[in-house]
Amino acid sequence: MKQPESFSGSTRPLGLVVIGASSGGLEAIIRLLKHLPTQFDVPTAVVLHQRANRASGIPEMLAKYTHLKVQEPEDKEIITKGHLYVVPPNYHLLIDSGELLSLSLDAPLNYCRPAIDMTFLSAAEVFRQRLAGCVLTGANDDGARGCVAIKRHGGVVLVQDPQQAAVDIMPRAAIAATMVDEVLTVEVMARKLTTLAVGADP
Secondary structure (H helix, E strand, O other), rough: OOOOHHHOOOOOOOEEEEEEEEHHHHHHHHHHHOOOOOOOOOOEEEOOOOOOOOOHHHHHHHHHOOOOOEEEOOOEEEEOOEEEEEOOOOOOEEEEEEOEEEEEEEOOOOOOOOOHHHHHHHHHHHHHHHEEEEEOOOOOOHHHHHHHHHHHHOOOOEEEEEOOOOHHHHHHHHHHOOOOOOOOHHHHHHHHHHHHHHHHHH
16 A cells, blocks of 8 residues: 655654554564564554553563563653553553653543553544554454544554454454555564654665
8 A cells, every 4th residue: 555645755754653452462562573673763652451450561571572662651751762662451541742641540441441542542633643553463343443543633554464463353343444554464564664764664
């Protein structure tokens, strides 16, 4: 699919990448991170469905596979280049004006907390054309509404190829909900994100 005109050229247009995943998502995220080159430094937020009562351990695991600085966000933290933010269990992550990260204990959405839609919807309002949303494997339709919002505000939506996904319900829901930009394996998705970030194929 043709790259959106607003993302062409040699500038660094992306202000934020948001990634949503559920069942099978940890493996998919690791595969994506392993294919991001060291020049990729766009701040990235990962929303992975997790049980509320578990100690996450996800940031420490993901840190083994990426050059980005991996952390759970602090409430009202400024979004910083070169960081990978992993939403902690039992919190929603919202993107506030001023490009701040906000943790919320609002009621579950789509039976989930964290909910991918909560992050995607708020990020679309703040970053608009400077946002890329990625939907990976998962067993429900969380993220589909957020993808609609990202496209409405001029952002880019990339979806994992359902044939590669461990569970294809979430990618297929996103594809059904809106005109996504591309359907890709996670390895190719990493290259596409780098293209959007640096303006040229790595």
